[in-house]
Amino acid sequence: MNSENNILLVVNPISGDSEKSTIITPIIAEAENRNFNLKIYETSGEKDKEAIDSIIKDIKPSRILVAGGDGTISLVAQCILGTEICLGIIPAGSANGIAVNFNLPQTLPEQIEIALSDCTMNIDALYINDHLCLHIADLGINAELIKNYETFGVRGKLGYFLQSIPTILNSDSPYHFSIETKDGVVEDSGILLAIANANKFGTGATINPSGKMNDGKFEVLIFKNLDFIEIFKTMGDQPDMSSDFVHSISTDNAIIRSTTKIPFQIDGEFIGEINEVTVSVAREKLLVALPEKFCKLHLS
Numbered sequence: 001m002n003s004e005n006n007i008l009l010v011v012n013p014i015s016g017d018s019e020k021s022t023i024i025t026p027i028i029a030e031a032e033n034r035n036f037n038l039k040i041y042e043t044s045g046e047k048d049k050e051a052i053d054s055i056i057k058d059i060k061p062s063r064i065l066v067a068g069g070d071g072t073i074s075l076v077a078q079c080i081l082g083t084e085i086c087l088g089i090i091p092a093g094s095a096n097g098i099a100v101n102f103n104l105p106q107t108l109p110e111q112i113e114i115a116l117s118d119c120t121m122n123i124d125a126l127y128i129n130d131h132l133c134l135h136i137a138d139l140g141i142n143a144e145l146i147k148n149y150e151t152f153g154v155r156g157k158l159g160y161f162l163q164s165i166p167t168i169l170n171s172d173s174p175y176h177f178s179i180e181t182k183d184g185v186v187e188d189s190g191i192l193l194a195i196a197n198a199n200k201f202g203t204g205a206t207i208n209p210s211g212k213m214n215d216g217k218f219e220v221l222i223f224k225n226l227d228f229i230e231i232f233k234t235m236g237d238q239p240d241m242s243s244d245f246v247h248s249i250s251t252d253n254a255i256i257r258s259t260t261k262i263p264f265q266i267d268g269e270f271i272g273e274i275n276e277v278t279v280s281v282a283r284e285k286l287l288v289a290l291p292e293k294f295c296k297l298h299l300s
């Protein structure tokens with residue numbers, strides 16, 4: 001049984017290269033306003049999961065707020081998946097792909113309001129080769145870009161931009177993929193294969209407009225080429241992309257194979273170069289506090 005008034009705030013002090021006191025102080029004030037008992041845990045990068053599991057056991061929070069990036073959100077999600085503990089997101093990372101997907105507002109007071117609100121939804125999580133995925137994983141040119149970005153030294157959007165052209169020029173794509181689902185095996189080739197639980201990347205590009213995060217399914221999307229007109233369309237919320245540009249398969253289970261090893265990333269973290277990926281929807285859901293508009297769209 002969770003203690004309704006106990007709330008945990010998990011802060012990653014290094015995420016997004018930003019000072020966190022400007023986030024923590026207003027959260028402390030709002031928790032006092034609402035008579036919550038707030039405990040703060042600062043991540044160290046070492047054994048954080050064990051430490052958070054132990055605090056959860058100890059104070060039985062009804063909610064955990066995360067002030068960090070996608071990596072910290074994923075860490076907390078692993079601790080609370082399948083429980084009644086609600087996740088509240090205060091985006092404070094470099095890319096914030098998960099927050100962008102949920103259309104979280106830009107200002108801190110609005111973010112705190114949503115993170116503490118009763119507008120909650122149980123969302124799907126995916127297991128991909130034993131890693132948890134809440135957002136989007138992909139094989140190909142985007143993962144290659146993330147790998148190059150991580151070793152480049154220039155952070156933020158400029159770093160991605162500076163890496164994008166050499167990455168495209170030096171890429172081994174197109175790659176050949178075989179996608180096995182319960183409906184059979186599909187063969188296709190492309191520059192990028194995305195496994196999408198969510199709708200859009202942290203850049204705002206909507207690659208999976210019809211995907212729902214609470215339908216027990218995910219989409220495998222094979223992008224065939226670098227068609228700049230089609231890529232431009234993804235900047236809208238409901239892009240009507242040509243089937244010559246993207247091939248979409250909706251499923252709850254898949255094994256994806258390729259003839260060569262391909263760069264692979266999950267939720268913005270470069271995993272390595274691999275040629276086989278097994279994906280399934282987790283039986284347990286993740287309870288998240290979200291903007292009303294997002295919940296309405298997904299529950300309609």
Ligand SMILES: Nc1ncnc2c1ncn2[C@@H]1O[C@H](COP(=O)(O)OP(=O)(O)OP(=O)(O)O)[C@@H](O)[C@H]1O
Nearest residue numbers: 015016043044045068069070071072093094095096
């Ligand atoms: N105190 C710390 N010192 C060094 N590294 C830390 C510390 N706390 C957490 N980390 C590391 O931070 C990483 C997670 O960062 P996170 O994803 O939250 O932020 P980000 O990378 O800036 O944002 P995003 O994932 O949105 O791009 C993990 O690798 C974790 O081990």
